[in-house]
Amino acid sequence: MSKPTDLVQGTLDLLILKTIALEPMHGWAIAQRIRRVSNNVLQVNQGALYPALHRLEQQAWIQAKWGESENNRRAKYYSLTKAGQKYLRAEETNWERLSSAIGLVLKTV
């Protein structure tokens, strides 16, 4: 975890959940989207992305379905489960509390 752009596990989970909350996406698109939305700051490494996806699926926060991709290939599309939506909301709240707390500390000290 040396590079600052590397993502801590919990954070990556949150980003993935948030990203696919809009629409079902396959792995490549998820990585692209996170990079694009973060203005190339957050580079998601494949070696972290896929295990994370599989773990989230195993835990049934997200579900996967094979579908047709934009280039007419079979791709694995991930979407949130009901439980995943709830989990995402809870995690978002957590994150906001945490980041504003860190922000407070950084400002005042």
Added chain:
Amino acid sequence: MRWLQSISNRLRSLFRRDTVEQEIGSELHFHIERQVEENILAGMNPQEARRAASREFGGVEQVKEECRDTRRANYLENLLKDVRYGFRMLRKSPSFTFFAVAVLALGIAANSAIFSIADAILVRPLPYRDANRLVMIWEDSSAYGFPKDTPAPGNFSDWKSRNQVFEDVAAISDGSFNLTGSGNPENLIGKWATANLFSVLGVSPALGRDFRPEDDVPGAPAVALLSHGLWLRRFGGDPRIVGKEILLNNEKCTVIGVMKRGAQFPDRETDLWVPSRFTTAQLANRRNHFLEVVARLKPRVSLGTANANLATIASQLEKENPDSNAKVGAFAVPLREELAGDVRPAIFMLLGAVCFVLLIACANVANLLLSRATGRRREMAMRIALGATRARVIQQMLTESILLSIFAGVAGLLFSIWGTKFLATLIPTGIAAMTGTGVDGRVLLFTLAISLATGIVFGIIPASRVSQFQLAHSLKQGGGRSGVGSGGHRLRDALVISEVALAIVLLTGAALMIRSLENLYHLDPGFRADHVLVMRTPLPRQKYEAFAARAAFYEQVLERVEGLPGVVAAGYTTWVPLTNAGGATGITIEGKPEPAPADVLVPNIRIISRDYTRALRMKLMEGRLFESRDAAGTLPVALINQTMARNYWTGEDPAGKRFKVGGYSEKSPWLTVIGVVGDVHQAGLAVPARAEMYLPYQQEDLGFEPEYLAVRTAGDPMALGEIVRQQIWAVDKEQPVAGMMPLEDLVDENLASRKMQASLLSGFAGLALLLVTLGIYAVLSFAVTQRTQEIGVRVALGAQPGDVLRMIFSQGFRLFLMGAALGLAAAFVLSRALVHLLFGVSAYDPASFAGVTILLAAVALLACYVPARRATRVDPLIALRYE
């Protein structure tokens, strides 16, 4: 719902491994292809685009492996891993594994063996339809000394016609059937049965047909149903037996069927059933009580309702027939309970005992695991440091202990299969044939269940302790010694204390049982069973209709037998001791007012030949025994027992007093008491004697036939068996001779189940004692190892070996004292459960309690001694350098 989804995902990963693997491959392949496309769009040539995409992606195989790993983090996979690891750990310390498995296997074997017996007696289904609705009905003649009397036909008929609670009621009575014709004459144990017997029981014959009502009327052609056993034994399983004629008591009788195997009512001795063919007069008889009555409850009628109904009918009958039915009640007992008989309390006692043994075994192994756990602290600390959760560590430790207990369960099951054979004598004959014995699915399931439970019970304490280790503390400490902390001490102490307590309870129970058995053996039953051969020669009615013919048979047989070399004395009797609890008749004492029917005196009656009392070495207390002059036509005489003398002629000398069988108006002669003999325990060694009279067979025909021949021999009684039989056949070559055995066998049989109970309980108590010794020893030697340094310091500072010895002893003995106090208190409460199994000893017998405590104390001292001695040999120099 999430967990359901999650489980299905996990299962999919586990069992559809190939599909999942393929999916991971194509998912990653897609990613790379997509990136290649993107790169080409950005202007690279295809080769370059592919290379860039691959470079960016990194190691495909690593990513795959990681995906697999996340999917694999799975309880089942963990379990398999733990099992494999557990196996390795157990293999690494074979002596620990062997000891733990052996200790537990003994405990489990004891449990599953006793369970299989309990199962056969209490649980296994009887071979009858809806057997839980079957009951036996008895007369309650407590007022006459027979609280559970065989009903009279008159009462049976009225119960049958008046009740509102039974679907149907059937009756059987003892029959003796001499089978002649082909082969040796044989006396069969048969039952006279009402035609509805098997329809009440709900079982139909394996071959042929059941009885029909028309078989069961006076004068109907004689028919018989054979038991499966007789059919195989005597008729070679002849499939065409149905319709054949056999000669029973010199009467031609058609075999109409063969009963199902196991359907052996009332017990496995029964050879055949023949319709009772009661006449109307017989069915109205309320004087002779000789039936066994079985009934089927209507659906949804409870035992309580049935008993209330029976009580109502009994009180009606009491009013209607004051002569015969005064103070005669009626009650029903579930068939199962009836068949299980008095073994039930013993079975529950033994189940309790084996449970205690298993608990002690668990405590022992838990203790061992605790000491092992200290050795494995670093391993566990390492695991926790590397991210294993507490639950994960507990799971792994429990897997190991359950592995142990499953090994033990398998070993225990093998032991118990062997043991059940030996225990089968505990199963009453009434039930053994029906349910069978041995290991069945239920026993297997039970063994599996207790094995798992055992593993959890002894594993959970050490496992939860290990997982509580303070990480840093454990890692810092050296690997070798030091304990689990003071909490660990307390835990081990508590385990040893409870072991001692459990052992005290078991030992006390065993001591009480052994003392009871000893009392029974030393009890004077009123006769000497050694060197006595007994056999039965029931005379067929048709052939020996005349009193004179019977008398002549007895006379000739006795004369011939007495003349044999090696015979000391020989006598006939209606029943030798331990074969019939009853056989009683009402009497009137001369000079006393005719009693109300409810107050009639009903002593036991035994019709004997002159030398029967001498053959059994009964004691003459007063007067004289029978002599040759007490023959037909002389003064009618009687011998009475001490109880009869004491109760009927209280404060008087009974010699020369007269009484007669029946009331004043009866035509029977007055009998003069010529002597008093010692009480004979007829109904069982542990059962006190009733009032009893003995009359010479020649003087009066009272309807009781002497059929037991007792021969006192100089040498081995069985050695004379064949010779005696030949003498009987010399008198009547068609006369069967049945049940030849030494009288001692009857005594042994009477004590067999008690003996078995006492020896089992002692065996279990012995096992407990051994385990407790090991337990105390293990704890103390562990403590000595731990305190080596401390002891070294003490010795260096001048402590004498005696001081060290005292210190260790007091540590061990403190545990013993606490356990003993607890155990004695528990034994005091629990021994009450044994009351029904004891004889001549109080459940609070101080000698047993004290003896057990002293024995255990001695053993505890011994267990303390070895570690204490080791402590005195601690060399302070080495001890202080230690660590």
